Amino acid sequence: MTIAADLDLVSLAAFDASSAAGFDGHEQVALVRHARSGLHAVVAIHSTHLGPAAGGVRRWAYASEGEALTDALRLSRGMSYKNAMAGLAAGGGKAVVIAGAPKTDALLQAFGDAVAQLGGRYVTAEDVGMTDADMVVVAQRTAHVAGLPAAAGSVGGNPGPFTARGVLAGLRAAVRHKLGRDDLAGLHIAVQGVGSVGGALARALAGAGARLTLADLDPARAAALAADLGAVHVPVAEIMAVAADVFSPNGMGAILTEHSIAALDVAVVAGAANNQLATAADGARLAARGILYAPDYVINAGGIISVVAEYLAATHGKPAALGEVNAQVDAIGPRLSQLFADADAQGLATDVVADRTAQMLIGR
Numbered sequence: 001m002t003i004a005a006d007l008d009l010v011s012l013a014a015f016d017a018s019s020a021a022g023f024d025g026h027e028q029v030a031l032v033r034h035a036r037s038g039l040h041a042v043v044a045i046h047s048t049h050l051g052p053a054a055g056g057v058r059r060w061a062y063a064s065e066g067e068a069l070t071d072a073l074r075l076s077r078g079m080s081y082k083n084a085m086a087g088l089a090a091g092g093g094k095a096v097v098i099a100g101a102p103k104t105d106a107l108l109q110a111f112g113d114a115v116a117q118l119g120g121r122y123v124t125a126e127d128v129g130m131t132d133a134d135m136v137v138v139a140q141r142t143a144h145v146a147g148l149p150a151a152a153g154s155v156g157g158n159p160g161p162f163t164a165r166g167v168l169a170g171l172r173a174a175v176r177h178k179l180g181r182d183d184l185a186g187l188h189i190a191v192q193g194v195g196s197v198g199g200a201l202a203r204a205l206a207g208a209g210a211r212l213t214l215a216d217l218d219p220a221r222a223a224a225l226a227a228d229l230g231a232v233h234v235p236v237a238e239i240m241a242v243a244a245d246v247f248s249p250n251g252m253g254a255i256l257t258e259h260s261i262a263a264l265d266v267a268v269v270a271g272a273a274n275n276q277l278a279t280a281a282d283g284a285r286l287a288a289r290g291i292l293y294a295p296d297y298v299i300n301a302g303g304i305i306s307v308v309a310e311y312l313a314a315t316h317g318k319p320a321a322l323g324e325v326n327a328q329v330d331a332i333g334p335r336l337s338q339l340f341a342d343a344d345a346q347g348l349a350t351d352v353v354a355d356r357t358a359q360m361l362i363g364r
Contacts, residue, residue, distance in 0.1 A: 010034045010113040015042070020066070022073030025364070027053075028121070029073070031065075034110035038101025041111060042069050044076035045093040045122055049362045052120055053093025054308055055079035056127030056147070056159075057111065057138075061099045072096045074253070074275050079304070081358035082297035085335070086328070088308045091362070093122045099129065105137050112141025120144050125159060125307045128252075132158050146311040155325050156310040159303030160196035162329050163272050166302025167197070168204050169333035170294050171246065171270040177340045178268050178292040179245065185209030188244040190266070192236065193217075193251030194225050197272045197303075201250060202229060215239035217251065246270060253296075254278040261285045270294040283351030294336055295354040302329040 010032065017029040027048060032041040042065075045053040055076060062068040072094050080092025095115075101107055115124050115138065125147030126135050132149050139145045150156030171189075175181050184205060190213045191202050202212055202225060212231035216222035219235065226233035240247065240255070243265040249255055253275030261282060269276070269291055276296045277283055286293045305328045309320040339357075343350045 010039070010110050010117070012043075012114050012117045015069075017044070017069060017073060020069050020073060022070045022077070024073070024077045026073060026076065028118075029069075030114070030118075032095075032111070032114045034107070034113075037104060037107035037110045039097065039107045039110045039114075040065070040100060041095055041097045041114065042072040043093065043095045043114065043118065043122060044069075044072040045118075046073075046076040046091065047080040047362050047364075048091040048121060049080075050084060050091050051089040052091060052123050052144070053079070054083060054088070054090040054123045054125075054146075054304060054311070055092055055094040056125045056303075056307075057095040057097060057130055058127040059097040059099050059103060059129030062096070065098065068096045068098050078274050078297045080362050081355065082301050082304060083308070084358045084361035085298050085354065086301040086305055086332075088305065089312070090123070090304070090308050094127075095122070095124055097129070103129075103134070108134055108137040109141050112138040112145070115144050116142035118144070123307075123311050125303075143315060144311075146307040146314070148310070150310070155306060155313065155320055155322055158196065159306045161200055162306040162325070163197045163300055163303035164200035164204060165326065166305070166329045166332040167201050167248070167250075167270065167272045167299055168208075169330050170299035170336045171205075171248065171268070173333040173336040174268045174270045174292055174294045174340070175246065177337060183208070186211060187246065188213070189246040189248055190239050190242040190244040191215070192239045192247070192249045192255070192271070193273065194222055195250070197300075198248075198250030199225055201248065201272065202231070206231065213239065213242050213244065240264060249273040249276055256282045256286065258282070258285060261289065261291075264289070264291060266291060268292045268294070270299055271296070272300040274300065277351060283349040287349040292340065293350050295339070295351050297358075298336055298339065298354055299332060301332060305329050
């Protein structure tokens, strides 16, 4: 099925991903191509059981189409779980754009055409490698987009600050549960990734009196923020071995592996990165070491809470005040506290309890 896009066509081809790594009964997987702009993308819809599949579009320099497919499959399942656990009327989906061609208006418009072809089954927003300004261009072609610039005091715009707010609430809940502390003053927190979300989180942690060690793939960015906050910065390869109270991963996923977990010297892992566990066994490895893990799709739901509120306000006449959305985001803390208590009571790893709860909510 194709539709016109200027003088050529956007191809949205069904893709059999049933044998691909990360496949989990996905409802729809599409390979997207647009010759003129060079768009090469994958859109994965995991579930629409609770509503349209909501999840951002990520632009990344994937080594292959197969790597991009695996990322889209894993991220879209995470969005299903995330939206369900946050109590949102939304399913889970994700799009990934392979960063080969330049990010031009033509490419973004072609992606918007692809989203439009899906007829509202998938709602997009910005993720890694995309901005709210990019979403304005995407919105020229489809109404099924959120994360658009918003006036001060309104819901919308870059969801990163909402994600950071929720991670802070969840980190506080984890510290309370594991360390018995209601404040962060003097706690040592190792922050991996100080971009839009990690940087905002680091500033909030510093404001709460935490002692920070920072690292980023961009060493200059980590150094600049460390100087601003009176923190320490280390090479990104060293951050997971720093002795601290909390390790907060806020970059790319699959960083908690058998090897890296063995090197951790912390009591808590709580951060915004998606798909932090490299394998299903890694949650158990953390639990076996006595490290409390805040499941990523529970703690990092603040951004999608904002995105869904914005989309419902624009398309279904269900406006949400900024204060209401912030209250939903802050509820991540109590939600995690209950999850930690349930995990303790059941003698299970926190990721297992979260997965089972999310699967029940989406009818799996």
